[in-house]
Amino acid sequence: MELKVGQAKRLEGTITVPGDKSISHRALLLGSLAHGETVIENFLQGKDCLATLRCLRQLGVKIEEEGEGRLRVEGRGLGNLQEPEEVLDAGNSGTTMRLLLGVLAGNPIFAVLTGDASLRRRPMDRVTLPLKLMGAEIWGRQEGKLAPLAIRGQRKLRPLEYTSPVASAQVKSAVLLAGLYAEGETSVTEPALSRDHTERMLGYFGVPVKREGLTVRLKGRALLQGRPVRVPGDFSAAAFFLAAAAILPEGRVTVREVGLNPTRTGFLEVLEAMGARLSVEVTGEWAGEPVGNVTVESSALRGVEIGGEIIPRLIDEIPVLTVVAACAAGKTVIRGAEELRYKESDRLATMAQELGRLGAKVEVLPDGLIIHGGYPLQGSRVQSHGDHRVAMAMAVAGLVAEGETIIEGAEAIDVSFPNFPTLLATLTEEARGK
């Protein structure tokens, strides 16, 4: 599918965005392991979360769809998943594969997991390694590094004190989920704080998770109690519209009921440092997650230097941040972001290449990017590389570029934000009509 985006001067409106991808996955997974029912509202019906839903059904979990974004999950309790008859297909979703491996490690069944070509290239040893230390048997291509993977879990796992070499919420979550099946305390220490949705939702389901600095711990064999979960809007989806508002000459976008978990909102800190006019209002808490409204207005932006602990807190926003930086005055330097090479595409390479096609000046570093902002962008044909966030970031760039930008492979957007093209068209048309 091609997505065509014309230059727009103006983008205005108040919107909500679909439910958070990370939280939707976790609500399904924890709901499946809990006692009693979990009703999920505002579940993200993107391909990634639907892959988790399908896999859990194959594992014997009863999940009913009761309407637009409303699911009823009948929890099976810990250790009661059924052996799947067929291969589990995680599609494009790293979260599905890695978190499910953590859960499967504690169930005495055999399962095979695979995914699409992109997922089969992504490193799985970062989770298979600690899970093997806990007692799971796992086989895969390149000595367990790549999917397809086969796993045989154990009824009882060994607790683990794990120091993760990467700041990854997927690694942390896989180990914590496996830790639920271990007798004793399991801990994960990460080099910088990654998104903490698993810890928060475990707490919400009644499992105490202790945090000391960069270490989180839980005691295994605790009971999870099913609870209603209303999923906040996805901050990473909102970021595309917030970015667009900041860089267009007449932009003003408010996103309501969006998740404002500080482990996810590093992008707002960077926008602010670049000189963006923005306001944030926390209005409540949904299932242990802060929720509120964010407004961003058209702003004169300047380049910044970022790196260090903020990187995991804005990791999924770096593609669109690259676009913002291309529209800012001066140089932006992003360092310490080598993790981007292991996402749905090598996002350092793909963003530099595709933004370059529009005339942006982007240099690739081993662990980041240097963006020389302020060069005029010219509409062109660009590629998504099968990566939803690259596709949407390029659509935002297309709003600024003169003429028309055509994004090839735009169907990748369905992974996390199926109504993105419609919402973008609505906001730009409404603004044009004014």
Ligand code: S3P
């Ligand atoms: C996610 C964690 C992040 C993020 C991904 C979702 C999660 O990946 O990029 O989109 O839901 O835990 P890593 O844990 O690999 O950094």
